[in-house]
Amino acid sequence: MNRKSLGLIALTLSLVLTGAGCKKKIGAVAPPAPPHKVEIAPKVEAPKLSRPTISSFTAEPSAIEKGNSSTLKWSVKDATKVTITPGVGEVTAMDGSRAVFPGSTTTYRLVAEGAGGTAESSATVTVSDPPPPPVVAPAKVKEDFTTLVSRELADVTFDYDKSDINENGRSVLTRNSDKLKAILADYPSNMLTIEGHCDERGSAEYNLGLGDRRALAAKDFLQQLGLGADRLRTVSYGKERPQCTDATEDCYQKNRRAHFSGN
Amino acid sequence: MKKKLLITLGVCALVGWAQESDFVGKLTGGVRPVIAVPDLRGSGGAQALMSVFNSTLYADLETSGSFKMAPKSNYPIQVPQRPQDFQKPAENAQPTGLWLTGWANPPVSANYLTFGYAAESNGQFVLYGWLYNVKQPDLTNAQMIGKTYLGSLNDVGARKVAHEFAADILKLFGVEGLYGSKIFFVSTRSGTKEIWSMDYDGQNEKQVTVYKTITTMPSVAPDGSRLAFTSYLSGLPQIIVHSAETNRILPFFNQQASMNSNLSFAPDGKRVIYSSSVGGYPNLYGADLNGGNIKRLTSGRFIDVEAKINPKTGSDVMFISGRGGPQQLYRMSIEGTDVERMSTGEGQVSNPSWHPNGAYVAFSWTMGFQPGNFNVFIMDVADRKFVQLTHGAGRNENPSWAPDGRHIAFASNRSGRMQIYSMLADGTQVRQLTSAGRNEMPVWSK
Incomplete structure (x- = not known):
């Protein structure tokens, strides 16, 4: 606070105090009397007690987009x-300005209080949402081939001790082949591995052969659907890598499968 | 020899399989003499090793199947430690353990007695061992063995000495002991399936392969010189051959196929047979020891695996095929001709193993049980009569004949996890050999 404003506060204070002492004289202001005659007259000349006036209260601009200032x-x-409410509070300047950042349409009220009463004025800032940013296509990050294959390609299941593709297997392989064509086109240097698996009931030795047949049957079917044999390889795991080990038909069925791997 | 074979399979099914067929009796020795094997004592540093020694000697004699073990609870209180401990009792006196009749008469009723003692001598474990025929009227002709055995002064030495003493006893009864024979098997204990080996009694387990990938299905040449197995070392199941002596890898040419497995060695040491999917279906191929000179033996839209060449004749082959439906046992000539089904067509059959004499075959079969619940059977190849040796639910697989032709190693999950067991060829004397990790596919080698 500078010296000038301190002086102003002192003056305001003295005016208020003086004004309080002279309340009765409001509205009937006598002309100054000669000093020697009027002893009760204040020694200091009383200010003019006029009602405050607001000559202007504006918001510029009156319409903004959210995030901008008025x-x-x-x-x-x-x-x-x-x-000034809301958000600004008491201001000291009689002529002033203040930037505001309303988050939504806001009507600001200015209340001026003075010895002669109060005055009010308002100004509205209309806030509108900015238009959404343009849609930017995300940068194309190439997904890991292995992850893609394991997510997109379903297992083909087989009947007990069988390696021919059943009804369900045909529909799974048909769906897989469409996806595979796209995937293999996107990843021209990768090979797809078809693993053959068996449930635990047959002997390990026989199941190694059965798993080989299952993987090959799935590969043959995909070739009939137009996939190139040079991109497909097969491996039998027999019953060496079961995905479950319970002695239930549910688990047996899960393990009788051709599984697709990007490894 | 007159055979009292079971009359029909139907009768077999009715009476169950406990009834022994004569060929099993022949294999396991028929009538067995009774032997008494009291615990021996040791002095000095040998004392602490006697429990290892005594249990090894007892187990060797018991599991040999050559003897009936006299129950220990019937033994006399006094036991001789040296020949001079025998004292002929006075006329009409009650015989004690210090005379032959003390062992030969009831309740022991033994034919033979082992006795002796062990001592520490020059830092070694020394056994003074005797075998007496206690049915003899006096000591003149009673002694059959009186011998000193030396071993290191530790468990290994005590075990070795016990094995040697037992082997000497068995030799007298025409039994080739198993001491020195080895069992190759597959174990998961290192984290992945690898080939391991152990002594015939489960001692001295050693890791043979360190390929750190699925390595399984071992087989051994009849002369014990080569070990073959199937490994995913290349990413695909392919055959690898090692020298059994040096454990070095030997050259073997795998056909360009997604699967080459189950190699079997011919007894001539020149040819092998294995299963390959090179033609689209796993069929059987013959080849030289190094994989060259390939000859296709079977051909068809079915699975043929586990070829086993007759170790005696080298001229016929047992194998497992799915050509007629569920996997069954078949036989063919070494040229791939004269294919015939050996099993009945019921259930699933796997894991054929030839008896060293080439006349019998052991295999696993689900007959009478749910799919997957295999039991061990043996079959007289000449007339296809078979006998069931294990009778549990659960899996009993991969029987493998011991070189003595009297024992069979097999894998079973009877205790929860797959472990390796040995038994006598009549299904008795079952003994668990492994316990660490999961263990399977034993192959008994010389």
Whole structure:
């Protein structure tokens, strides 16, 4: 606070105090009497107690997009206290401005209080949402081939001790082949591995042969659907890598499968 | 020899399989003499090793199947430690353990007695061992063995000495002991399936392969010189051959196929047979020891695996095929001709193993049980009569004949996890040999 404003506060204070002492004289202001005649007259000349006036209170601009600012400007006279709500509070300048950042449409009220009463004015800032940013296509990050294969390609299941493709296997392989054509086109240097697996009931030795047949049957079917044999290889795991080990038909069925791997 | 074979398979099924067929009796020795094997004592540093020694000697004699073991609870209180401990009792006196009749008469009723003692001598474990025929009227002709055995002064030495003493006893009864024979098998204990070996009694387990990938289905040449197995070392199941002596890898040419497996060695040491999917279906191929000079033996839209060449004749082959439906046992000539089904067509059959004499075959079969619940059977190849040796639910697989032709190693999950067991060829004397990790596919080698 500078010296000037301190002086202003002192003056305002003295005016208020003086004014309080002279309440009765409001509205009937006598002309100054000669000093020697009027002993009761205040020694200091009383200020003119006029009602505050707001000559202007504006928001520029009055319409903004969310996130931008508007500037409140005001010009007030004869006020002792100027308050702007919401969000600004008391201001000291009679002629001032203040930038505001309303998040939504807001009506600002300016209240000027003075010895002669109060005055109010309002200014509205209309806030609109900015248009959404343009849709930017995400940068194409190439997914890991192994992950893609394991997510997109379903297992083909087989009947007990069988390696021919059943009804369900045909539909799974048909769906897989469409996806595979796209995947293999996107990844021209990768090979797809078809693993043959068996349930635990047959002997390990026989199941190694059965798993080989299952993987090959799935490969043959995919070739009939137009996939190139040079991109497909097969491996039998027999019953060496079961995905479950319960002695239930549910688990047996899960393990009788051709599984697709990007490894 | 007159055979009292079971009359029909139907009768077999009715009476169950406990009834022994004569060929099993022949294999396991028929009538067995009774032997008494009291615990021997040791002095000095040998003392602490006697429990290892005594249990090894007892187990060797018991599992040989050559003897009936006299129950220990019937033994006399006094036991001789040296020949001079025998004292002929006075006329009409009650015989004690210090005379032949003390063992030959009831309740022991033994034919033979082992006795002796062990001592520490020059830092070694020394056994003074005797075998007496206690049915003899006096000591003149009673002694059959009186011998000193030396071993290192530790468990290994005590075990070795016990094995040697037992082997000497068995030799007298025409039984080739198993001491020195080895069992190759597959174990998961290192994290992946690898080939391991152990002594015939489960001692001295050693890791043979360190390929750190699925390595399984071992087989051994009849002369014990080569070990073959199937490994995913290349990413695909392919055959690898090692020298059994040096454990070095030997050259073997695998056909360009997604699967080459189950190699079997011919007794001539020149040819092998294995299963390959090179033609689209796993069929059987013959080849030289190094994989060259390939000859296709079977051909068809079915699975042929586990070829086993007759170790005696080298001229016929047992194998497992799915050509007629569920996997069954078949036989063919070494040229791939004269294919005939050996099993009845019921259930699933796997894991054929030839008896060293080439006349019998052991295999596993689900007959009478749910798919997957295999039991061990043996068959007289000449007339296809068979006998069931294990009778549990669960899996009993991969029987493999011991070189003595009297024992069979097999894998079973009877205790929860797959472990390796040995038994006498009549299904008795079952003994668990492994316990660490999961263990399977034993192959008994010389």
